[in-house]
Amino acid sequence: MISALYFLIVAYFTAAFLVYMFRERKLSAQISTALVLILLLLRLFLVK
Amino acid sequence: MRIRSDFKPFRLSRHTLTAVMLLLLVGAICLVSGLEFLKMHRPDVFYPSQGVTHVAMLSDYFGRLKNSPGDSEIYVFKGEAPGGRILILGGTHPNEPAGFVTSVLLLENIRVLRGTVFILPQANLSGFTHNDPQEGNPQHFGLETGKGIRWFRFGSRLTNPVHQWPDPVLHINPAGQKLAGMESRNLNRSYPGRPKGSLTEKIAYAITKFIREEKIDLSIDLHEAAPEYPVINAIVFHENSAELAATALMELQMDGYEFRLEASPPTLRGLSHREWGDHTGTMAVLLESANAAHGRLKGRPSPELIIHGKDRNYVKASRLGLLFVPFTTEGIPLRKRVSRHLAAIQALAAGLSELYPEKSLIFQDFPQAATIEDRGIGPSLHPPK
Numbered sequence: 001m002i003s004a005l006y007f008l009i010v011a012y013f014t015a016a017f018l019v020y021m022f023r024e025r026k027l028s029a030q031i032s033t034a035l036v037l038i039l040l041l042l043r044l045f046l047v048k
Numbered sequence: 049m050r051i052r053s054d055f056k057p058f059r060l061s062r063h064t065l066t067a068v069m070l071l072l073l074v075g076a077i078c079l080v081s082g083l084e085f086l087k088m089h090r091p092d093v094f095y096p097s098q099g100v101t102h103v104a105m106l107s108d109y110f111g112r113l114k115n116s117p118g119d120s121e122i123y124v125f126k127g128e129a130p131g132g133r134i135l136i137l138g139g140t141h142p143n144e145p146a147g148f149v150t151s152v153l154l155l156e157n158i159r160v161l162r163g164t165v166f167i168l169p170q171a172n173l174s175g176f177t178h179n180d181p182q183e184g185n186p187q188h189f190g191l192e193t194g195k196g197i198r199w200f201r202f203g204s205r206l207t208n209p210v211h212q213w214p215d216p217v218l219h220i221n222p223a224g225q226k227l228a229g230m231e232s233r234n235l236n237r238s239y240p241g242r243p244k245g246s247l248t249e250k251i252a253y254a255i256t257k258f259i260r261e262e263k264i265d266l267s268i269d270l271h272e273a274a275p276e277y278p279v280i281n282a283i284v285f286h287e288n289s290a291e292l293a294a295t296a297l298m299e300l301q302m303d304g305y306e307f308r309l310e311a312s313p314p315t316l317r318g319l320s321h322r323e324w325g326d327h328t329g330t331m332a333v334l335l336e337s338a339n340a341a342h343g344r345l346k347g348r349p350s351p352e353l354i355i356h357g358k359d360r361n362y363v364k365a366s367r368l369g370l371l372f373v374p375f376t377t378e379g380i381p382l383r384k385r386v387s388r389h390l391a392a393i394q395a396l397a398a399g400l401s402e403l404y405p406e407k408s409l410i411f412q413d414f415p416q417a418a419t420i421e422d423r424g425i426g427p428s429l430h431p432p433k
Contacts, residue, residue, distance in 0.1 A: 024067075030070055034071070
């Protein structure tokens with residue numbers, strides 16, 4: 001149950017960051033978002 | 049044919065194009081780093097000696113571990129004559145390679161003529177699938193056998209959080225000791241385990257049940273610790289094995305090995321040397337060797353530091369009198385740490401035979417500590433296939 005909740009939280013943030021990256025017009029902000037997305041995606045797929 | 053005058057070709061705006069490119073880059077980085085992380089999930093390969101009579105699984109003793117990341121192999125060496133029954137446990141903490149390598153050396157060499165030896169080389173198998181964050185530790189280290197390099201994983205002290213999550217803020221272990229939350233993933237704080245607990249507690253429960261069901265006389269848990277840690281080069285014993293530990297110590301000292309005896313504190317709960325003795329009746333012993341790669345004062349972590357054990361910070365710390373073991377420019381190499389474990393296991397088995405003749409053990413092809421220290425570990429390992 002708690003793992004499912006965790007997945008949902010990580011999935012929500014991943015989706016939110018992804019949308020933000022596409023809406024953002026400043027390149028530096030897009031790059032910063034991409035860096036955070038790497039960590040979220042690795043966590044979402046439970047690689048580590 | 050009419051052509052629509054309001055037709056506009058589809059064009060990506062500049063910021064959408066950069067977002068797509070960044071997304072592709074993120075995917076590539078995730079793929080490369082993900083594959084790197086997943087290398088840790090490839091199992092280590094062992095080549096048991098011809099003396100092995102049976103390979104059991106921890107789940108044979110506790111079914112709930114079956115197909116879980118904690119289900120580990122137990123190599124059984126049963127002699128033709130009945131005698132003592134001993135357990136050698138490596139890999140409780142997968143970032144303490146001397147214990148793990150010692151158990152691999154034993155399972156790839158020994159034959160048992162009298163008594164039964166059980167070897168569990170990777171007690172916390174989940175801990176081998178990742179390593180400690182922010183430590184910069186290598187994922188693997190290699191030992192040259194003369195016919196190729198044998199690679200082994202260098203894991204973490206704790207169960208992989210992918211397999212057990214989340215850590216509580218405060219952890220009260222099965223023996224009632226209060227600990228920091230992350231210690232809930234430490235196998236050697238989880239004894240005697242809980243059948244319906246976390247993965248780590250289930251592994252601890254399975255090991256405790258295994259010791260009880262197999263009526264193990266002597267259980268040896270192999271560890272390493274930092275040179276600045278006071279319980280080092282030590283035999284930690286439960287009060288039920290005090291005489292045995294003292295007998296073994298005398299034999300070790302006669303062979304030139306300095307060990308200190310440490311009684312298992314009755315108030316320090318959840319550790320193997322305390323709970324095995326209390327809950328199963330086995331004579332419980334824990335061995336510690338000194339590993340610079342494990343310490344807080346170390347320089348750059350690397351496979352060389354794990355294998356050769358040389359570190360100038362520790363040489364300086366030794367000169368300043370901050371360590372509990374002598375540390376020179378020669379370092380404390382893995383072969384020396386493994387040879388100490390081997391010598392102690394042999395002395396404990398000899399002590400068991402001396403104190404309880406009906407529980408005596410006779411080995412053949414037991415890797416000799418002096419040979420391992422002189423020639424290194426690799427030549428006594430099976431070459432890779």
